[in-house]
Amino acid sequence: MENTRRLGRSGYRQRGKSLENTAPPRSRPIIDIGRVDHALVFIIALLVLIGFVMVFTSSIYIAENAFGDMYHFLRRQTLMLVIGVTLMFIMAHFSYQKLRVFVIPVYLISVALLVVVQVIGIAYGGATRQLAVGGVIGQFQPLEVAKVGLILMMALLLSGNKTLLQTWKGFFLACIPVVVTVGLMLRGGLSSSIITAIAGFGVIFIASPHVMRFVVLGASGVAGVIGFIMFAAQFRMERIQSWLDPFSDTADTSYQIAQSLFSIASGGFFGLGIGQSRQRSFLPLAHNDFIFAIITEELGLVGASVVLVLFGLLIWRGINIALKAPDSFGSYIAAGIIILIGSQTIINVAVVTNSIPNTGITMPFISYGGTSFVVTMGLMGILLNISRFSKST
DSSP states (O other): TTTTTOTTTTTTEEEEEEEEEOOTTTTTTOOSOOOOOHHHHHHHHHHHHHHHHHHHHHHHHHHHHHHHHHTHHHHHHHHHHHHHHHHHHHHHHHHGGGGGGHHHHHHHHHHHHHHHHHHHOEEEEEEEEEEEEEOOOOOOOOHHHHHHHHHHHHHHHHHHHHHGSSSSHHHHHHHHHHHHHHHGGGOOOOOHHHHHHHHHHHHHHHHOOTTTTHHHHHHHHHHHHHHHHHOOOOOHHHHHHHOOTTSSSTTTTTHHHHHHHHHHHHHHTTOOTTTTTGGGGTTTTTTTTTTTHHHHHOOOHHHHHHHHHHHHHHHHHHHHHHHHHHHHHHHHHHHHHHHHHHHHHHHHHHHHSSSSSSOOOOTTTOOSSSSHHHHHHHHHHHHHHHHHHHHHH
């Protein structure tokens, strides 16, 4: 009807036969119009609870033998849980739009930390990725901070330069932060570098109007990974050989993956029961990189499927938040977070099931960890905050 008044988010109202735009100027900050995504909160809570229980059951053997205390890893995980949940709560109530002023400092600091860790970092398993900070924290992983810094940097860069990706020059300029970060991360671990590259280039892919350019980028990336592997350290070649034949040297190079497959196979359909794992005393890093194998052994195919479904639901909610974010900055941040979590989960499961060579990567929310767990919870806080600004999630 012509004289009907139309008010609300559209900002239009009827005045005679003309429409007057009463919407606030675009320069004004977007108003918080809702609550956090409750479904996402529930999913995160379930994953964290499952992880908390499985860290305890999978770490009992090594905790008793290495530290004489079956609760050693549980206590530390409890501390990380408190810190992580607190950080998630803070970030969920801190407007993501205010992050703009922190993006460049955070990115530069993360790059500087990647340089520092190469100089004074602690080498473990053929990779240098940790800094000793002492106290209750123990060791700190700059690689985890670098992932956050890159996602925020790409979101700021691409949302602030709408035409940047229109040309090849702009496309390569947009790739510079990704190349710098990933290049510095390589010595700290190939798996972390690959996941970070997927997240960084994933945001560019979402923002780019020219999909075919990623054919060139993808081919270059594959060639680069193959070249890196061919000239990599001996232990990486051994991992590839173990992947091709996981039972070729069960006493040495393929021991870990063989034990992982034994653990998965013994779980059956319903599992052996919580705390009943037999392989946790044989499987290295049972509470960390290979915790999914223990989940499958103790909870069976059904329990493992539940965990994967929860991750699928988390990714779905994240995609929904990214699509309904009120601006491109929030949309790119949400997309980057979900790409990061999704790719890390897929790679972890693929390693544990010997679908790809062993790369040593944790499962988000589930694996025992300090920096990685806290950073993941912080990212979830940012994602929840973006959901508060969406019209409907």
